[in-house]
Amino acid sequence: IIKDMPDIPNIRFIYILYLMSTVVTYFFAYKRSIIIAHQKNYICTLYTNIFLMLQHITMIVVLVITKNYILYLCVLIIFNILTNYAISRKADKLYPYLRTYKNEKLEKNEKKSIYKNIGALFMHKIGATVTNGTDNIVISSFIGIVTVGIYSNYKLIIALINKFSLLIFNSIMASVGNLGAKSNKDRLFKVFKSLNFASAMMYSICSVCLIVMFNPFIKLWAGKNFVFEFDVVFLIVLNFYIVGMRKCTLMFR
Numbered sequence: 001i002i003k004d005m006p007d008i009p010n011i012r013f014i015y016i017l018y019l020m021s022t023v024v025t026y027f028f029a030y031k032r033s034i035i036i037a038h039q040k041n042y043i044c045t046l047y048t049n050i051f052l053m054l055q056h057i058t059m060i061v062v063l064v065i066t067k068n069y070i071l072y073l074c075v076l077i078i079f080n081i082l083t084n085y086a087i088s089r090k091a092d093k094l095y096p097y098l099r100t101y102k103n104e105k106l107e108k109n110e111k112k113s114i115y116k117n118i119g120a121l122f123m124h125k126i127g128a129t130v131t132n133g134t135d136n137i138v139i140s141s142f143i144g145i146v147t148v149g150i151y152s153n154y155k156l157i158i159a160l161i162n163k164f165s166l167l168i169f170n171s172i173m174a175s176v177g178n179l180g181a182k183s184n185k186d187r188l189f190k191v192f193k194s195l196n197f198a199s200a201m202m203y204s205i206c207s208v209c210l211i212v213m214f215n216p217f218i219k220l221w222a223g224k225n226f227v228f229e230f231d232v233v234f235l236i237v238l239n240f241y242i243v244g245m246r247k248c249t250l251m252f253r
Helices: 012-025 030-036 041-066 069-094 106-130 135-142 145-182 185-221 230-252
Strands: none
Touching: 012 041, 012 069, 030 041, 030 069, 030 145, 041 145, 135 145, 135 230, 145 185, 185 230
């Protein structure tokens, strides 16, 4: 797909390792959900940050000593597994009944309801991945990998802002689920409007700041050769704003 394919040794193996680093995040991950549902996401955050710190230290040591990128990716895979395993063990301690009821089976109507909701969520996630996860492929195909590198600088800053906003939304998601289960629709809609307004304020302020400061910051950080024209920057920020404005609605869905 890439227009100007780089001459990198073991590039297919590196791709497979990257793929594995994503796939292994699903190992032992399901028990994390029960901790979040009980509004104790701070436990998951604590474990994640501890292992993330250890992961970064190990990666730095590996790169400095061996200068081997493949070993660097192997460290990423190992720590992704260890993080979820540690959280899974913590869930077993917090909720001992998870080990007691191992062979229980759901009723047929319960299964049907779960499959229906998960199916809809699954299609939604595919749509989000196709929309938000194909930028680099499209740019590589039609323009070239150099432009992908320039775009990555802009994307990195937006990713950091999104990471911060994700902390906010993740911290209230379980509370919204609890509200949906126990409150009436009027109360739920009132809370939705309040959170949606707060979200609009946050993303509006961030978007204005990005429009004004994006290119001056990139020039200061990476140099003037790594700056896009204003119309491209405007579209990047517009996309950031639209995606951000959907988050509150998606959380309630």
